Amino acid sequence: MTPTTPLEASGARTATAQVHEAIKQRILDGAYRPLEFVREAAVARELEVSRTPVREALRELVSEGWLEAIPHQGARVAEWTEKDAREVFELRLVLEPMAVGLACRHIDADTLAHLDDLASRMEALTESPLDGAGHSELASLNHEFHRLLIQASDNQRLAQILESVVRTSIIRRNFASYDRSALKRSMQHHREMLIAIGAGNAAWAENVMRAHLLAARVLHVTVDTSTATSSPP
Known part of the structure; x- marks a missing residue:
């Protein structure tokens, strides 16, 4: 297996950051509503990227509190109470x-x-x-x-x-x-x-x-x- 070069790693990080920002902006604009699930496959298709950066972006957004992970269902937009x-x-x-x-x-x-x-x-x-x-x-x-x-x-x-x-x-x-x-x-x-x-x-x-x-x-x-x-x- 060929090791990932720094340039390739940088490219993957850039893709993840772009997906992260796109999802966050959709949350802010109300395109994704509170308690709505953000589907990995749908986001990858809409943004024309592979599912890997979408998966990483969703994980980061969960850790930051924008999304919440629901076991066996996926990630959904966190609701502000x-x-x-x-x-x-x-x-x-x-x-x-x-x-x-x-x-x-x-x-x-x-x-x-x-x-x-x-x-x-x-x-x-x-x-x-x-x-x-x-x-x-x-x-x-x-x-x-x-x-x-x-x-x-x-x-x-x-x-x-x-x-x-x-x-x-x-x-x-x-x-x-x-x-x-x-x-x-x-x-x-x-x-x-x-x-x-x-x-x-x-x-x-x-x-x-x-x-x-x-x-x-x-x-x-x-x-x-x-x-x-x-x-x-």
């Missing part, structure tokens, strides 16, 4: 303010300029009523904005934890629930965070991020009023 959303926001309320506070000390001018551009593009999108494509674009820009802020913390372990916590799906699937006032408030939070970071004021940036997440949580999670007073200020 109220409990899932609540747990995500509990973690984000602790970790993302920490990340933005660290970013105040470590961010560079190029990253800050990129964040400013993303904020401007989101603001321009929200000037007009959004359709499905608009919601999808806004969610993509929003995810990139938060991802860059987290990376700017210069704390690799914190970034890795948040990457596993902040699921693009919950952001993208729920942006349609924002009314005009909620969208405007969210955009104002983004802008104020950048001003605080530019000023190097970690406490200010952390508090804006916390307010930003608390406002988002109201739209995504039914808040238990009996414990609301114990929420972060």
Whole structure:
């Protein structure tokens, strides 16, 4: 048996990555619905690839939480529950303010300029009523904005934890629930965070991020009023 060369291995990895991204995008766009099975043979046929990279991509998506493996049946799209959303926001309320506070000390001018551009593009999108494509674009820009802020913390372990916590799906699937006032408030939070970071004021940036997440949580999670007073200020 001829051993696999590094080039061949690289090609297989590229195919798996492409299939991985294609399936994930279909989940985000709603082409694959919660609890729907993603069939290996069907994906291979649609993407015109062999079943090997599809099998590897499905395995990775299961490990990342996008899919769940059902014994003797296959992999299906994971369903986000109220409990899932609540747990995500509990973690984000602790970790993302920490990340933005660290970013105040470590961010560079190029990253800050990129964040400013993303904020401007989101603001321009929200000037007009959004359709499905608009919601999808806004969610993509929003995810990139938060991802860059987290990376700017210069704390690799914190970034890795948040990457596993902040699921693009919950952001993208729920942006349609924002009314005009909620969208405007969210955009104002983004802008104020950048001003605080530019000023190097970690406490200010952390508090804006916390307010930003608390406002988002109201739209995504039914808040238990009996414990609301114990929420972060």
